[in-house]
Amino acid sequence: METNSSKALGLITLILLAIAIALFSYTSLLWRYGKIQDSSSLAQLNFMELSSLVRQPDLGEVALLLGVRDLKTALPSDESIYLNRQEQLVISNNNPYWFSKISEPIVTNGPFKVLLNFNTQYTNSELILVGQSNSPTDEWWEGIRELRVGYNNEHKGYYLRLLNGLQENSCWYEILKDTTPSDSIILEFANALGQVLTVRDTAGEILGEVNLLEKKDLQMESGLFPYSTLRVGVNIEPKVGKIVISKMYLYEH
Numbered sequence: 001m002e003t004n005s006s007k008a009l010g011l012i013t014l015i016l017l018a019i020a021i022a023l024f025s026y027t028s029l030l031w032r033y034g035k036i037q038d039s040s041s042l043a044q045l046n047f048m049e050l051s052s053l054v055r056q057p058d059l060g061e062v063a064l065l066l067g068v069r070d071l072k073t074a075l076p077s078d079e080s081i082y083l084n085r086q087e088q089l090v091i092s093n094n095n096p097y098w099f100s101k102i103s104e105p106i107v108t109n110g111p112f113k114v115l116l117n118f119n120t121q122y123t124n125s126e127l128i129l130v131g132q133s134n135s136p137t138d139e140w141w142e143g144i145r146e147l148r149v150g151y152n153n154e155h156k157g158y159y160l161r162l163l164n165g166l167q168e169n170s171c172w173y174e175i176l177k178d179t180t181p182s183d184s185i186i187l188e189f190a191n192a193l194g195q196v197l198t199v200r201d202t203a204g205e206i207l208g209e210v211n212l213l214e215k216k217d218l219q220m221e222s223g224l225f226p227y228s229t230l231r232v233g234v235n236i237e238p239k240v241g242k243i244v245i246s247k248m249y250l251y252e253h
Contacts, residue, residue, distance in 0.1 A: 089245040093125075093236040102130050102233030108192040108225060110252065115202075116149060117247035119181035125243040126150040128233040129187070131194060131225035132165065141168045145224050147197070148235065151181055158185055160199065160208065164220050171218045176207040184247060193223030194230075 080092045093099040118127060132145035146163040148170075157179045161170035176185065176199060183201065190196035199208040212220045230250075234243060 084244070086246075091125075091234055091236055091243050091245075093241040094239060096238050098238055099236040099241065100128075100233065102128060102133070102231045105229035105231050106250070108189075108194075108228050108230050108252075110192055112189055112192070113251040114187040114189075115184055115247060115249040115251065116187070117182075117184040117245075119244045119246075120151045121242040121244060122153055123241045123243075124150065124237040125241045126235045127243070127245070127248075128231075128235055129224070130231035130233060131223070131229070132227065133231070134165065139168070141165065145220065145226065147187075147194075147224055149185075149187075156180070158183075160187075162210070162218065162220065162224070164218055166219060171220070172210060172215070174208045174210070179207065189224075191223070192225065192228040194225040195221070195223040197224070 080090070080094075082090055084090050091099075114129065116127060120126070126148045127150075129147040129149075130145070131147075132143065134140070134143040141163060143165040144163055145165055148161050148163065150159055150161075151157070152159045152175050155175050155177070158176040160172075160174050160176070162172040164171045179185065179201075185207065186200045186202065188198040188200060190198070195212045197210050197212075198206060200206055210218075212218060212223060232248070236243060
């Protein structure tokens with residue numbers, strides 16, 4: 001009797017140990033691929049290293065990033081999202097209309113930085129940082145707060161433009177001169193509301209800046225992110241649009 005009890009106890013112990021190991025492995029994988037994000041201890045939060053989020057043929061993580069449940073059903077057949085051999089995320093659009101998607105909101109608790117490195121392949125495609133969305137019944141621009149980043153091929157530099165939700169056109173536009181698509185740029189926000197933006201290169205040199213508290217003509221004193229939430233997205237030009245994203249990181253101070 002005692003022998004059978006010991007064997008049963010040993011078997012239960014082995015089963016519990018196997019479950020513990022499996023849970024540990026699963027949790028490790030979640031951390032590795034970004035499904036678990038502990039924003040309380042992230043001095044260098046690798047928020048959107050898209051190359052690690054995409055694992056074909058399952059593009060569920062990219063679907064989550066872009067705010068849709070099923071990427072394959074959300075994208076018309078002429079649109080394409082894939083990971084190339086350099087582990088860059090490629091999004092192209094062959095349809096006759098703009099393709100725009102934004103992520104679920106990320107809460108920002110204080111000053112933060114966003115590092116970008118992307119190439120629009122000589123198209124008018126853009127990356128978007130969204131602080132406020134509009135109502136579906138409004139015009140597309142009404143009520144939004146957005147910072148759009150693209151590349152100006154004529155003047156050879158990344159550009160930034162702000163949309164304040166009060167007019168269709170940009171209320172602020174600046175070209176970061178002498179920057180190339182191979183350069184990384186860092187968007188440094190002084191607080192969670194995004195009221196002061198400084199753009200730097202990776203060496204720390206200032207490329208551009210805007211203070212929304214001082215530039216009252218922009219009518220954005222409450223900041224780019226008035227609710228301390230950030231959404232990230234893409235806006236891909238019709239027919240020929242493409243964007244190749246090499247890096248996209250969020251660093252919290």
